Amino acid sequence: MAGVGVWKGAEMGEIADRYRRRAEAFEQKVAATKADQWENQSPCEKWTARDVVDHIVTMHGVMVMPLGRSLDPEASVQADPLDAFQRARAAVEEVLADEQLAAQQVDTPGGKMTVADHIDQVVSDDLVLHGWDLARATGQDEAMDSADVERLWRSTTSVPAAVMEQYRTPDAFGPGIEVFGPEVSVPEDAPLQDRLLGFIGRDPRAG
Secondary structure, three states, rough: OOOEOOOOOOOHHHHHHHHHHHHHHHHHHHHOHHHHHOEEEOOOOOOOOHHHHHHHHHHHHHHHHHOOOOOOOOOOOOOHHHHHHHHHHHHHHHHOOOHHOHHHHHHHEOEEEEEEHHHHHHHHHHHHHHHHHHHHHHOOOOOOOOOHHHHHHHHHHOOOOOHHHHHHOOOOOOOOOOOOOOOOOOOOOOHHHHHHHHHHOOOOOHH
């Protein structure tokens, strides 16, 4: 079939499983957020806790858009953040469950890749990092899965300096988009999670 990647099976299953685990952890944080916490400031300077979820939901829509799909128009983060995320999650899981859809090659800001790889490298990773943002904003458990921390540390620190500079430049990938903030200095002997957070522009010590 034209436009379908050559890899299948185990790798696709691994991506789907990783997404599912991370989405479940994020959904639990959304579900545990109290009604009076949604306007709390998040570690992202311009975002409230609700804005964090809105970004995640929006990015889910970006993941399925190249397939001619869109999220449920009735979903609203303003009205019901949990319902909006659950619908967005279902849309992505439906794609990952379809081997032909997941293996289609699409154009992305990072180059041509399969839909599954795009999900894995963008929104799946976002669930981990923005899960921390939501937890910090709402007073929940901030611990990330250690395997996710190690994986994200390897991937982020291996980005070429010129590309990382672009990632840290506001609006480089479109109006209002900032992938990472300026690096925050964190002690070299700090836990890897704290070092990862500092590297992507979060201050793990800020209250």
